[in-house]
Amino acid sequence: MKVNGKENPININQNLLDFLESNQYDITKIAVERNGQIIPKLMYHQVNLNDDDALEIVSFVGGG
Numbered sequence: 001m002k003v004n005g006k007e008n009p010i011n012i013n014q015n016l017l018d019f020l021e022s023n024q025y026d027i028t029k030i031a032v033e034r035n036g037q038i039i040p041k042l043m044y045h046q047v048n049l050n051d052d053d054a055l056e057i058v059s060f061v062g063g064g
Contacts, residue, residue, distance in 0.1 A: 002054045010049050017044035020057075031058045 001010050010019060016039060020027055032039045033056040039047055049055075 001049060001051055004056055010051065014049050015045055016047040016049060019049055020044065025057065029060050031060070032056070033058075 001008055014022075016032065016034070017027070020030070020032070027041060027044065032044070034047060035054055
């Protein structure tokens with residue numbers, strides 16, 4: 001699987017929420033696109049990841 005353009009191994013039968021938590025992403029401060037589609041946060045636990053998926057994970061940064 002590719003994450004932000006880099007190869008990243010995944011565990012078999014891992015869902016998006018498990019992947020994000022195991023990689024210390026703060027899900028309140030990110031947006032995730034999988035294979036060109038934005039995934040709503042409420043669906044993270046329902047999205048099963050595959051080896052051929054491409055994720056783009058964007059962090060929100062506060063500022064003024």
